[in-house]
Amino acid sequence: xxxxxxxxVLGILTGGVYALMASGLTLIFGVMRIINVGHGALVxxxxxxxxVLWRNLNIDPFLSLVVTMPVMFVLGVIxxxxxxxxxxxxxxxxxxxxxxxxxxxxxxxxxxxxTSNYVQITxxxxxxxxxxxxxxxxxxxxxxFLLCLAILGAIFLMLYRTTFGGAIRATMxxxxxxxxxxxxxxxxxxxxxxxxxxxAAAGGVVFGITNTFNPGSHYDLISRLLxxxxxxxxxxxxxxxxxxxxxxxxTDITAVVISPVWASFVFFVILxxxxxxxxxxxxxxxxxxxx
Amino acid sequence: MRLxxxxxxxxxxxxxxxxxxxxxxxxxxxxxxxxxxxFTLMYVGLATAWNIMGGYTxxxxxxxxxxxxxxxxxxxxxxxKLGIQGGYTPFLFVPLAGILTALLAVVxxxxxxxxxxxxxxxxxxxxxxxxxxxxxxxxxLTGGGAGLGFPSPPWRGAFYNIPFYYAMxxxxxxxxxxxxxxxxxxxxxxxxxxxxxxxxxxxVGVPAGAFKLTAFVVSxxxxxxxxxxxxxxxxxxxxxxxxxxxxxxxxxxMVFLGGLGTLxxxxxxxxxxxxxxxxxxxxxxxxxLYLVFYASVFLLVILLMPRGIIxxxxxxxxxxxxxxxxSNGAPGAMREPPAAAQEGxxx
Numbered sequence: 001x002x003x004x005x006x007x008x009v010l011g012i013l014t015g016g017v018y019a020l021m022a023s024g025l026t027l028i029f030g031v032m033r034i035i036n037v038g039h040g041a042l043v044x045x046x047x048x049x050x051x052v053l054w055r056n057l058n059i060d061p062f063l064s065l066v067v068t069m070p071v072m073f074v075l076g077v078i079x080x081x082x083x084x085x086x087x088x089x090x091x092x093x094x095x096x097x098x099x100x101x102x103x104x105x106x107x108x109x110x111x112x113x114x115t116s117n118y119v120q121i122t123x124x125x126x127x128x129x130x131x132x133x134x135x136x137x138x139x140x141x142x143x144x145f146l147l148c149l150a151i152l153g154a155i156f157l158m159l160y161r162t163t164f165g166g167a168i169r170a171t172m173x174x175x176x177x178x179x180x181x182x183x184x185x186x187x188x189x190x191x192x193x194x195x196x197x198x199x200a201a202a203g204g205v206v207f208g209i210t211n212t213f214n215p216g217s218h219y220d221l222i223s224r225l226l227x228x229x230x231x232x233x234x235x236x237x238x239x240x241x242x243x244x245x246x247x248x249x250x251t252d253i254t255a256v257v258i259s260p261v262w263a264s265f266v267f268f269v270i271l272x273x274x275x276x277x278x279x280x281x282x283x284x285x286x287x288x289x290x291x
Numbered sequence: 292m293r294l295x296x297x298x299x300x301x302x303x304x305x306x307x308x309x310x311x312x313x314x315x316x317x318x319x320x321x322x323x324x325x326x327x328x329x330f331t332l333m334y335v336g337l338a339t340a341w342n343i344m345g346g347y348t349x350x351x352x353x354x355x356x357x358x359x360x361x362x363x364x365x366x367x368x369x370x371x372k373l374g375i376q377g378g379y380t381p382f383l384f385v386p387l388a389g390i391l392t393a394l395l396a397v398v399x400x401x402x403x404x405x406x407x408x409x410x411x412x413x414x415x416x417x418x419x420x421x422x423x424x425x426x427x428x429x430x431x432l433t434g435g436g437a438g439l440g441f442p443s444p445p446w447r448g449a450f451y452n453i454p455f456y457y458a459m460x461x462x463x464x465x466x467x468x469x470x471x472x473x474x475x476x477x478x479x480x481x482x483x484x485x486x487x488x489x490x491x492x493x494x495v496g497v498p499a500g501a502f503k504l505t506a507f508v509v510s511x512x513x514x515x516x517x518x519x520x521x522x523x524x525x526x527x528x529x530x531x532x533x534x535x536x537x538x539x540x541x542x543x544x545m546v547f548l549g550g551l552g553t554l555x556x557x558x559x560x561x562x563x564x565x566x567x568x569x570x571x572x573x574x575x576x577x578x579x580l581y582l583v584f585y586a587s588v589f590l591l592v593i594l595l596m597p598r599g600i601i602x603x604x605x606x607x608x609x610x611x612x613x614x615x616x617x618s619n620g621a622p623g624a625m626r627e628p629p630a631a632a633q634e635g636x637x638x
C-alpha cells in the first residue's frame with residue numbers, strides 16, 4: 001500500500017513535468033492547428049543544452065534555464081518562421097511531416113555531436129531526499145514540480161490577464177475572425193511556437209536530471225506527449241494538465257503493482273479506452289478538424 | 292488521337308520498366324546491387340500500399356511501421372511454430388501473414404477511424420508504439436529484445452538475394468495492381484471524395500466508414516506481407532528494428548516526394564529515395580549524419596514541392612503546352628483544382 005501511495009505521489013510530481021511539456025504542444029496545436037511531432041526532440045535538445053552548460057561550465061541545471069529558455073524561445077520563433085509559416089495548404093498533414101523531419105534532423109545532429117551514448121545531468125538534489133511519512137522523496141522531483149507550477153502559472157496569467165494572451169486565445173478560437181479584428185496572427189503563431197520551445201527547455205532540464213537520455217529518447221517522449229494532448233483534447237491546456245497527471249500516476253502505479261515494463265503500455269491502453277467513449281478527448285470541443 | 296498515342300507511349304514505358312525490373316538481377320548480379328534492389332522494391336511496395344490509405348483518403352497514418360513489424364513477427368512465429376525449414380516454402384506463408392495483419396488492421400482501424408485528421412495521426416503513432424512495446428514485453432512469444440529468428444535460407448553467394456528480389460517484385464506488382472484497380476473503381480472514387488470533403492461525401496451517399504476501413508485494411512495487409520518477406524530476408528528481427536518509426540516515415544516521404552494520391556508517385560519516390568538512403572547510411576551511418584541529410588531532403592520536398600514531383604511536372608507540362616498553342620486542352624492535367632485554399636475553411 002505504501003508502495004502504491006509512493007508511486008501515486010511520484011506520479012503527480014513527474015506528471016507536473018509532463019504537463020509542462022505537453023502544455024507547449026497543445027498551445028501550439030491550438031494556435032496553429034499543427035501537430036509538432038518535433039516537440040520531443042526539442043525537449044531532448046533542451047536537456048542537452050543544459051547538459052553542456054552543466055558539464056563544461058559547471059552551471060547548476062536549474063540555473064541554466066536562464067540561458068536555455070531564451071535561446072530555445074528564439075530558436076522556436078525562427079523554426080516557426082522558416083518551416084511552419086510557409087505551409088499554406090493542407091497544413092495539418094504537412095506540418096506533421098515537417099516537424100517529423102525537424103525531429104530527425106535534431107536527432108541526427110545531436111547524435112553527431114554527442115554520439116548515442118546515454119548521459120544524465122547530476123546534481124546534489126538528484127540523490128538527496130527527505131522523508132514524507134514512511135517513504136522518502138528526492139529533492140529534484142519537488143524542485144521540478146515547483147518549477148513546472150511556476151511556469152504553468154505564468155502561462156495561465158499571460159493567457160488570461162494580458163492583451164497578448166487575449167490575442168492567443170482569440171487565435172485559438174477562430175483564426176480568421178482574429179485576423180479580421182486586427183490581430184497579427186503570424187506574429188502570435190511565431191511567439192506561441194517560441195513559448196512552446198521555452199517550456200520544452202524547462203521540461204528538458206527536469207527530464208535530463210531524472211532520466212538518462214540519448215538523442216533517440218525523443219521517440220518515447222513524443223509518443224507520450226501526443227497521447228497526453230489527445231487524451232486531454234487537442235488545444236485544451238487544462239485537459240493536457242489533467243491528462244498528464246492521470247497518465248503519470250497510472251503508469252507509476254502500474255510500474256510498482258504489475259511491472260515497470262508494462263508501465264508505458266498502460267499509457268496507450270488508457271488512450272484507446274478514452275477514444276472509444278469520447279473520440280474528441282476528455283476536454284476536447286466538438287471535432288471539427290479535418291484534413 | 293493524341294490521347295491514344297500518349298496511352299501507347301505510357302504503356303510502352305511501363306513495359307520497359309517492368310522488363311528492366313524483371314531482368315535486373317541478370318544485369319547486375321553482384322550481391323550489393325541486388326541487395327539495393329530488394330530494399331528499393333520493398334519501398335516501392337510499402338509506399339504504394341501506404342498511398343492506398345494516405346493518398347486516396349487523405350488519412351495520414353504514421354503507424355504503418357506497426358503493420359510492417361506485425362507482419363514480420365506473424366510470419367516468423369508461423370514458421371517457428373509449424374517448424375518450417377528454410378527454402379521456398381516460407382514464401383507460401385506470406386499471404387497468411389498478410390491475412391493476420393488484415394485482421395489486426397480491422398481492429399485498429401475500427402477505433403482509430405473514429406477520429407479524424409490530427410487525432411488520427413496521433414492514434415496511429417500510439418498504435419505503433421503499442422506494438423513495439425508488446426513485441427518487447429511478450430518475451431515468451433516474441434523473444435523480446437533478444438529478437439526472433441527465422442529459418443535460415445539455404446541459398447549461398449550472389450544467388451542469396453535473388454529469391455527475395457522476386458518476392459518483393461511480386462508484392463510490389465500486387466500493390467500496384469490493387470492501387471490501379473482502386474483508382475479506377477467506384478470504390479476509389481469514393482475514397483477520393485472522402486479526401487476532398489468527408490462530410491459532403493457522406494451526404495451524397497458514400498459509405499465513408501466502410502470505405503475508409505477497407506482502404507486501411509488493404510493497405511495494412513500489403514505492408515504486413517512485405518514485412519514478412521523482410522523478416523525472412525534479414526533472418527533475425529528485433530522489436531525496434533521492424534517496428535521502426537523511420538520505416539513508417541520513409542514510406543510517407545516517398546509518397547509525398549513522388550506525388551500524393553497518384554499511381555506512379557510512390558514508385559518514383561521510392562526509386563529516388565531508397566537508393567539515396569542506402570548510400571547515405573552506408574557512407575555516414577555510423578555518425579548518424581545521414582539523418583540530418585534525410586531530414587533536409589524531407590524539408591526541401593515539402594516546402595518547395597508540397598504536391599510532389601508527378602503533379603508538379605504535370606502542371607508544368609500543361610502550362611507549357613497551353614502556352615505553346617493550346618491545340619488541345621491537356622485532359623490529363625484536370626485531376627483536381629489547384630490545391631484549394633483549405634485553410635480558410637478550417638475553423
